[in-house]
Structures are given as structure tokens and as C-alpha cells.
Amino acid sequence: MTGPEDVAALESELVxxxxxxxxxxxxxxxxxxxxxxxxxxxxxRLLSTTRRRTGRTVPFEVxxxxxxxxxxxxxxx
Amino acid sequence: xxxxxxxxxxxxxxxxxxxxDGASGVDVVLAVDFESARPDRGLTALxxxxxxxxxxxxxxxxxxxxxxxxxxxxxxxxxxxxxSRLRPRLIVGYCAGGAPACAIAEAWGADAxxxxxxxxxxxxxxxxxxxxxxxxEQLADFLxxxxxxxxxxxxRRTCRxxxxxxxxRTLVQRYQESGRPVFAELAVDxxxxxxxxxxxxxxxxxxxxxxxxxxxxxxxxxxxxxxxHDPPATVTGPIxxxxxxxxxxxxxxxxxxxxxxxxxxxxx
Numbered sequence: 001m002t003g004p005e006d007v008a009a010l011e012s013e014l015v016x017x018x019x020x021x022x023x024x025x026x027x028x029x030x031x032x033x034x035x036x037x038x039x040x041x042x043x044x045r046l047l048s049t050t051r052r053r054t055g056r057t058v059p060f061e062v063x064x065x066x067x068x069x070x071x072x073x074x075x076x077x
Numbered sequence: 078x079x080x081x082x083x084x085x086x087x088x089x090x091x092x093x094x095x096x097x098d099g100a101s102g103v104d105v106v107l108a109v110d111f112e113s114a115r116p117d118r119g120l121t122a123l124x125x126x127x128x129x130x131x132x133x134x135x136x137x138x139x140x141x142x143x144x145x146x147x148x149x150x151x152x153x154x155x156x157x158x159x160x161s162r163l164r165p166r167l168i169v170g171y172c173a174g175g176a177p178a179c180a181i182a183e184a185w186g187a188d189a190x191x192x193x194x195x196x197x198x199x200x201x202x203x204x205x206x207x208x209x210x211x212x213x214e215q216l217a218d219f220l221x222x223x224x225x226x227x228x229x230x231x232x233r234r235t236c237r238x239x240x241x242x243x244x245x246r247t248l249v250q251r252y253q254e255s256g257r258p259v260f261a262e263l264a265v266d267x268x269x270x271x272x273x274x275x276x277x278x279x280x281x282x283x284x285x286x287x288x289x290x291x292x293x294x295x296x297x298x299x300x301x302x303x304x305x306h307d308p309p310a311t312v313t314g315p316i317x318x319x320x321x322x323x324x325x326x327x328x329x330x331x332x333x334x335x336x337x338x339x340x341x342x343x344x345x
Contacts, residue, residue, distance in 0.1 A: 040215060
């Protein structure tokens with residue numbers, strides 16, 4: 001069963017991935033991937049890194065429609 | 078048979094059309110452009126605010142099949158509406174979506190809806206190879222400029238020699254070959270690489286389709302143009318020009334008002 005702590009942990013993990021791939025430590029849980037210069041290529045890097053680190057597979061379209069760590073964490077919970 | 082209504086059920090509309098959230102009904106406004114990944118861009122942003130009052134369907138372009146192309150694809154789009162008993166009462170086309178918007182209206186046949194085009198663009202070999210270059214530009218930090226320029230030049234030659242699904246497959250294959258070392262360096266895995274290439278393929282299908290459809294003596298209801306954009310020579314209709322650069326056209330209040338007036342005139 002997934003609890004709020006698990007979602008928070010996933011969100012935190014995703015924030016770290018966002019910061020690393022977008023090369024910007026100011027990214028927060030609510031930051032949109034697009035507002036930080038996201039491109040198709042960086043999206044592909046995010047998806048790969050997310051899969052490697054969390055074991056979760058996120059389709060491209062899901063990231064596009066849920067571009068912040070918080071949105072994605074809620075969806076993946 | 079009772080007509081399906083936009084908003085009653087997403088399943089009522091075959092996958093080629095995506096309802097923007099909001100009103101339901103059988104008489105709809107169609108939005109035709111290549112769907113930007115960002116919901117705050119393109120026709121989704123322009124027409125989204127109207128979706129609370131009238132049903133708006135946007136063409137889904139995130140996973141176009143590398144198959145029929147041209148008129149075959151247009152026939153699929155029109156069939157999707159007919160199967161759901163939906164009636165287009167206004168078609169809005171933007172940029173490269175201009176030619177598909179006109180083709181949809183023509184394919185609808187009798188009782189064809191009015192068509193409004195915003196900065197309609199002619200898609201040619203140069204446009205397509207330019208967009209391949211734009212995709213490669215994302216690899217610029219890792220791929221030498223000479224390699225990118227060579228690939229774009231090859232793409233331009235290929236655009237002259239090939240068409241339809243063959244052209245799309247060739248261009249995507251070249252992009253993938255050029256990008257593979259970069260993907261490896263950036264730890265982009267095979268699944269993400271495939272998704273990246275599928276999205277490029279979808280975009281190229283849209284462009285190649287627009288190129289093949291063209292604009293042969295099209296008369297449209299209205300042309301809304303940015304300050305320096307000229308419509309294709311074979312497209313005619315009343316012109317309304319706005320004092321904005323192209324990138325600002327869809328955000329312009331005057332454009333929004335013109336679209337609002339057209340929606341009102343469509344009497345949905």
C-alpha cells in the first residue's frame with residue numbers, strides 16, 4: 001500500500017532528478033519541466049533516469065501532461 | 078441513433094480527436110495544428126478558454142501513424158467525426174495545420190463549415206529539412222555542427238526524392254543514427270529513444286501530409302495574419318492583419334476577439 005510518505009519520498013526523488021537533468025538546483029516540486037528549458041531530448045533523459053532510479057516507466061505523453069515532480073509523483077503513487 | 082455528444086464520454090470520439098475540457102454538444106469547433114507539447118501554446122491555448130462555452134475538439138497529433146498520409150489521413154480524421162455523429166461548425170487551422178484544415182472542410186463535403194486560418198504556412202522540402210535541423214539542434218552540445226549540417230543537407234535531398242511514409246522513415250532513421258552516440262552519452266535508454274523518435278515521426282507525418290495536401294485555389298472564410306506573414310499565394314479570403322510578430326499571434330487580444338466572433342457566428 002502506498003502512503004503519503006511514499007509519495008513524498010518519490011516526489012523528493014523526482015525533484016532531484018529534475019534538478020540534475022535540467023542543471024538547475026532551484027527546481028522545486030511544483031516546477032514545470034517546460035519552464036526550465038525542457039526539450040524533447042531532456043524529456044528523454046528524465047524518463048530514462050526516472051526509470052533507472054525509481055523503477056517506474058513513464059510514457060512520454062504522461063510527462064508532457066504532468067510536467068512537475070509533484071504531478072508525476074501523485075500520478076505514479 | 079442518438080448523437081454522441083462531446084463531453085458525454087471520451088470513448089464517443091475515436092482517438093484522432095481530443096475534446097478540450099468543457100462544454101458538450103454535437104456541433105463542434107475543430108482545432109487543427111501540430112499539438113505543442115505545452116498546453117499553453119498553439120491552438121490549445123487559443124481555443125481552450127472557449128471550451129467552457131462551446132465544444133472544441135483538437136486534432137490529436139501526438140502519435141500519427143506512419144501509414145496512409147495525405148488524403149488517407151484526412152479521411153480517417155473525417156470518419157472519426159462521422160462515426161461519432163459530430164458536426165464541425167467551424168474549423169480553425171494554424172501554421173502547417175492550414176492545409177489539413179482546408180482538406181478536412183473539403184472532405185466534409187456538403188454543408189462544409191467555415192474555415193479560419195491563422196498564419197497558414199506552406200510546407201515544402203525546406204520546411205521539413207529545417208525541422209529535422211531543429212530536432213538535431215537539441216543535440217548541439219554533443220554533435221559537431223558539420224555533422225548536423227550534413228544531415229540537414231541530406232534531409233533536403235531526401236525530401237526532393239521521397240514522399241509519404243518512406244520519407245518519414247528515412248528522416249527519422251537518419252536522426253536516430255546521428256543522435257545515437259549522444260543518446261548513449263546522456264544515458265537515454267532504448268525506450269526513451271524510441272519515444273523521442275516516435276514523436277519526431279509524428280511531427281514529420283503531419284508536415285509531410287501538409288506538404289502533400291497543399292493549397293490549390295483554396296477560398297477560406299477568414300485569414301488572420303501576423304504583421305509580416307503572407308499567406309500561400311493560392312489561398313484567398315478576407316484578411317485581417319494584426320500588429321504582432323508571428324510568435325505573439327495566438328496571444329493577441331484582437332485575434333482572440335476575431336475567433337470569438339467566428340464562434341458566435343457559427344451559432345453552436
